[in-house]
Each structure stands twice: as C-alpha cells, then as structure tokens.
Amino acid sequence: MSIMTPEGLAGLIFLFLAAVTLAGALIAASTVRLPRAVAGLALSFTGLAGIFYFLNSPFVALMEMLIYVGAVCVAIVFAIMMADPGVEKGASSRATAIPAGFSAALGALFAAGLIVLARNTMWPPPAARLNDGSVIQVGHGLITTYSMVFELISIVLLMAIIGALVLARKGRDPE
Amino acid sequence: MNAHPEILRLLAFLAGLIIFAALNAAYLVWLERKVCGHIQRRIGPKEVGPFGLLQPLADGIKLMTKQVLVPPQVDPVLFRLAPALVLIPAIMSFVVIPFSANLVAREINIGLLLVFAFASVNVLGLLLGGWGSANKYAVISAARCVSQNVAYEIPMLITVITMVMITGTMNLNEIVLQQPDISQWYVFRFTASPLMPVAFLVFFICSLAETNRAPFDLGEAESELIAGFHTEYSGMGFGLFFMGEYANIVIGASLATVLFLGGWQSPVSFIPGGWWWFLAKVYFLIFTIMWIRWTYPRTTLWGLLNLSWKVLIPISLLNLLVTGGMLKLMPLIFGAG
Numbered sequence: 001m002s003i004m005t006p007e008g009l010a011g012l013i014f015l016f017l018a019a020v021t022l023a024g025a026l027i028a029a030s031t032v033r034l035p036r037a038v039a040g041l042a043l044s045f046t047g048l049a050g051i052f053y054f055l056n057s058p059f060v061a062l063m064e065m066l067i068y069v070g071a072v073c074v075a076i077v078f079a080i081m082m083a084d085p086g087v088e089k090g091a092s093s094r095a096t097a098i099p100a101g102f103s104a105a106l107g108a109l110f111a112a113g114l115i116v117l118a119r120n121t122m123w124p125p126p127a128a129r130l131n132d133g134s135v136i137q138v139g140h141g142l143i144t145t146y147s148m149v150f151e152l153i154s155i156v157l158l159m160a161i162i163g164a165l166v167l168a169r170k171g172r173d174p175e
Numbered sequence: 176m177n178a179h180p181e182i183l184r185l186l187a188f189l190a191g192l193i194i195f196a197a198l199n200a201a202y203l204v205w206l207e208r209k210v211c212g213h214i215q216r217r218i219g220p221k222e223v224g225p226f227g228l229l230q231p232l233a234d235g236i237k238l239m240t241k242q243v244l245v246p247p248q249v250d251p252v253l254f255r256l257a258p259a260l261v262l263i264p265a266i267m268s269f270v271v272i273p274f275s276a277n278l279v280a281r282e283i284n285i286g287l288l289l290v291f292a293f294a295s296v297n298v299l300g301l302l303l304g305g306w307g308s309a310n311k312y313a314v315i316s317a318a319r320c321v322s323q324n325v326a327y328e329i330p331m332l333i334t335v336i337t338m339v340m341i342t343g344t345m346n347l348n349e350i351v352l353q354q355p356d357i358s359q360w361y362v363f364r365f366t367a368s369p370l371m372p373v374a375f376l377v378f379f380i381c382s383l384a385e386t387n388r389a390p391f392d393l394g395e396a397e398s399e400l401i402a403g404f405h406t407e408y409s410g411m412g413f414g415l416f417f418m419g420e421y422a423n424i425v426i427g428a429s430l431a432t433v434l435f436l437g438g439w440q441s442p443v444s445f446i447p448g449g450w451w452w453f454l455a456k457v458y459f460l461i462f463t464i465m466w467i468r469w470t471y472p473r474t475t476l477w478g479l480l481n482l483s484w485k486v487l488i489p490i491s492l493l494n495l496l497v498t499g500g501m502l503k504l505m506p507l508i509f510g511a512g
Contacts, residue, residue: 035253035306042299059285062292070295077302078321081314134284135345 014054021047034080042073059138188280192269196262199425200418201231207465214469241410246308249407253307258412260300261419264293265426272429273348275439275450287335287345290430294385297423298324301387304416305404316395316404319476323384323391326480330487331381334374337491337498338434341367351438360442362435366505368498370490375435377491379460382427384479386420389468391479428460429453436460 024047027040045068052061142150205220205227212219220227245251271286273279283289298320305317338361342350354360361367362375384391395404405416432438432453439453474482 033250035250035303039253039256039303042296058283059288062285062288065292066288066295069299070292074295074298074302074321074325077299077306078325081306081318081321135339135343 010054014051017047017050017054019047020044021051023047035077038073038077038080041076042069045069045073185280188270192266192280196266196269196422196425197418200421201235203421203424203461204234204417205231206462207468210462210465211469214466235414238411238414243410243412244407246310246407248309250307250309253303254407255412257300257304257307258408258415258419260303261297262415262422264296264300265419265422267293268426269422271347272426273351273433273438274453275448276348278450279348282346282348285345286347287339287350287430290426291332291335294423294426295328297419300419301404304408308404308407310407313404313406316406320387320404322476323387323479326483327381327384327487330377330483330491331385333488333491333495334378334381335434337368337374337495340495340498340502347433347438351433351440354437354440356440356444357437357442360435360437366501368494368501370494370497371435373490374494375431377487377494378434379431380482380487382431383464383467384483386423386427388424388464390471390474392468392473424461424464425457428457428464431460432456 021044024040024042024044028037028044029040031037031040045064049061049064049069052058052064208230209219209227220230223229223233243255245254268290270280271283271289273282301320302317305313305320308314338350339345341361341364342353344350357363362371364371368374387395405413408416436456437452438456439448439450441448441452
C-alpha cells in the first residue's frame with residue numbers, strides 16, 4: 001500500500017506513536033539515571049495519549065496527559081527528589097543481572113500472552129461513534145454505564161488517602 | 176499536488192501562534208521593564224529605538240549569539256530538552272484559545288481540558304531542567320516549583336470545575352458566547368453563584384502562582400537561589416525558559432478572560448465584539464500581573480503553601496458547594512428555565 005493514501009498515512013502515524021510509546025518505556029526500564037527514567041515514562045504516556053487521540057477519543061487522550069504526565073510523573077519526580085541528583089553507581093552488574101533477566105523473561109511471557117490474545121480475539125468495529133466527548137455525554141456515562149467502575153476507583157483513592165494518613169501519622173523519625 | 180485547505184489553515188495558524196508567542200515574549204519583557212521603571216520612578220529602556228522599542232530585538236540577537244554552555248556534570252539530554260518542554264506545551268495551549276468568533280486554530284469540545292492537560296506538562300519541564308542541572312540551587316528551586324504547582328493546581332481545577340458546572344461545556348468559544356455583555360460576564364453572574372468575583376480572584380491568584388510570578392516566584396528567588404531552576408542555562412536555553420514563562424502568563428490571562436470576562440465579546444452591546452476586545456482584556460490582566468509583581472514583596476514558601484491549602488482550597492470548595500446548590504435551587508425558585 002502506498003504511503004500517500006489516507007490509510008497509509010494513518011498507519012504511518014500509528015507506527016510512529018507506537019514507536020514513541022515503546023521507546024519511552026524502554027528508556028524508563030533500562031536507564032540508571034532516575035530523572036531520565038521519569039522522562040522516558042512521560043514520553044511513553046505522551047505516545048499513549050497520541051494513540052488514544054488517533055483512535056478518536058480526545059477526552060481519554062487529554063486525561064492521559066493531565067493525569068499520567070501532569071500528575072503521576074510529577075508525583076514520581078517529587079518522590080525521587082529525595083535521591084542523589086548524580087548518576088547512581090551503586091549496584092554492580094552481577095547483582096542486577098539475575099533480577100533483570102527474570103523481569104525480561106516475565107515481560108516476554110506477558111507480551112507473548114497479549115499477542116496470542118489479540119490475534120485470537122474477534123474485534124467487532126463499534127456500530128457508531130460512542131459519544132462526542134462533551135461534558136454532558138461524559139457525565140451521563142460516569143453515572144450510568146460506568147458508575148460501578150467510577151465508584152470502585154473512588155474506593156481505590158480513598159484507600160490511598162487513608163494509607164497516606166497512616167504513614168504520615170507516625171511523624172518523622174528523629175534521627 | 177494541491178494541498179487541502181484545512182491543512183493550509185492549520186499550518187497558517189501554527190506559524191501565526193508561534194509568531195504570536197515569540198512577539199509576546201519579546202514585547203512583554205519590554206513592557207515589564209517599562210512598567211517596572213515607571214513604578215520605581217525611572218523611565219525604563221529608552222536607548223535602542225524610539226521608547227526603547229527595539230530593545231527586545233537587541234536582547235534577542237544577544238541571546239542567540241551567545242554560546243549555550245552545557246556544564247560537564249549535567250545530564251546533557253535532559254538539560255537540552257527541558258527548555259523545549261516548557262515552551263512547547265504553552266504553544267499547544269494557544270491552539271484552542273478563541274481570539275475572536277472565528278479566529279481559533281482548532282475549536283474542540285474539550286478545549287478547557289486541553290489547556291490544563293498541556294499546562295501540567297510545563298512543571299515537568301521546570302523539574303527536569305532544575306534536576307538535570309545538577310546544581311543545588313536549581314534542585315531546591317525545582318523542589319519548590321513542584322510543591323507550589325501541586326498546591327495551586329487543586330484550587331484552580333476546583334474553580335474550573337465550578338465554571339464547567341455553570342457553563343455546561345468545555346468548549347471555550349461556547350463559554351464566550353454565553354457572555355454577550357458586561358452584566359452577563361461570569362465574574363458578575365451572581366445568579367449562578369454569589370461568590371463569582373471570589374472565584375475569579377481565586378483563579379487569578381492561582382494563575383499567578385502556577386506561572387511562578389511574584390509575589391509567588393519562590394522558584395527563582397534571586398536573593399536565595401541565584402536564578403532558580405535556570406541557574407545553569409545561558410544563551411537561548413535561558414531565552415526559551417523566558418519565552419515559556421511569558422507564554423504561560425498569556426495563557427493564564429487568556430483563560431481568565433475567556434472564563435470570567437467575556438472573551439472577545441464587547442462589554443456593551445452597541446459596540447461590536449472582536450479580537451481587539453480579547454487582546455485588550457488580556458493585556459489589561461497582564462498589566463495587573465506586572466503591577467502586582469512590582470508592588471508586593473515575595474512571600475515565604477510557608478506563607479505560599481498555607482495560602483493555598485488553608486485559604487484558597489476551602490474557599491474554592493465552598494464555592495463549588497454553593498454553586499451546586501444554586502444550580503439546583505434557582506430552577507425551583509424561578510421555575511424551570
């Protein structure tokens with residue numbers, strides 16, 4: 001198929017976004033510098049947001065940017081701010097080789113499972129565009145179709161808040 | 176090969192927005208120096224060109240001819256990337272700002288969300304810049320920027336949620352269309368909530384803090400932190416941070432204008448609205464921001480965080496409750512409208 005057809009261009013854009021997502025994830029997983037790992041994670045999330053936009057869901061794409069890039073990455077940076085800004089030279093290659101190999105094997109297994117699942121699933125195209133992403137549509141969705149998920153998420157957040165309170169209650173260790 | 180008109184339009188808007196952001200950065204620095212000068216009973220820049228109007232050009236040439244030094248101990252990739260991460264999201268946010276009824280690069284249903292999604296990337300740029308510099312002043316400044324931005328994002332977003340409850344849309348142009356004259360501006364819309372002017376004030380204070388403007392410029396407190404997160408930057412690296420800061424100020428003032436002050440609509444119905452009204456309101460707000468900067472001393476970090484967590488967040492939550500109540504009560508009192 002030629003690149004200059006609409007389908008060709010769309011495929012090219014999809015491949016680019018997927019490459020950005022994967023590259024970000026690889027940077028995040030493989031670098032020893034914590035700030036670079038966060039930057040890689042942010043890149044991966046941005047690529048994912050691009051894929052959501054590509055799949056015609058701008059609302060989810062922007063939420064991905066707002067929550068994952070703007071909040072999660074910033075919170076992670078806030079946590080690693082306690083670390084030394086220089087390059088970490090702590091662990092030797094032998095100490096990290098076994099866990100790295102183990103996680104690579106697990107990752108490969110997981111990826112293989114997902115690929116098998118994706119190839120064996122029938123993907124029915126949606127009958128019509130679900131909604132236009134306007135406030136009214138999203139609001140209706142949240143309190144009707146997806147109300148169960150919505151409430152479950154609020155329980156997760158409640159548990160996170162209580163956990164933070166329990167941790168903070170002890171106060172700081174007077175060293 | 177003939178290009179599609181929509182693609183041409185988008186390219187024209189992209190070029191226009193980048194030029195707009197760059198011109199704003201250049202001439203807001205000139206304006207800042209003039210305002211600062213007159214407030215301090217000086218006259219500000221006057222040597223280069225009439226009224227010093229060519230001063231930004233001279234400054235720009237100076238910045239561009241300087242070498243961008245990369246100190247040996249920094250992370251070179253992040254160090255070079257950070258200024259772009261501050262500037263690009265700001266330019267992206269301009270895409271949905273309606274300058275007039277038709278002068279908007281891309282009108283989407285969730286424009287308000289887009290602005291906040293990209294504004295939240297800005298702080299990541301500051302952080303990576305400060306952190307990547309491997310300089311203790313830059314790191315302290317980056318830590319302050321995060322705590323400040325996290326703290327002020329909350330009351331700002333609560334206020335914006337209140338506005339979305341009232342307007343019922345996140346399309347910025349529709350929000351403007353709901354405010355045809357000064358009595359309908361959301362800042363004076365007491366039928367929606369008696370606390371509307373307070374909501375405007377909360378939003379304005381938060382946008383000052385989000386853009387790290389005085390009296391909340393703890394991130395670059397010169398007397399303590401040299402120049403904050405951009406201590407190690409020279410030449411256009413510093414220049415891009417500066418452009419990003421001014422672009423963010425323009426975005427903040429534009430959002431305040433769109434949400435509360437009627438956007439491009441004229442305040443009185445017999446004068447037609449248009450982009451000139453939008454720019455007049457935006458630049459008035461920017462002038463106010465400068466006026467505040469040169470009038471009030473810098474707060475302390477504790478004062479800053481206390482203001483957000485103990486004053487602004489409770490007020491914005493109260494406003495959210497009052498607005499929700501009013502939205503349910505008004506149709507009961509005046510009949511379904």
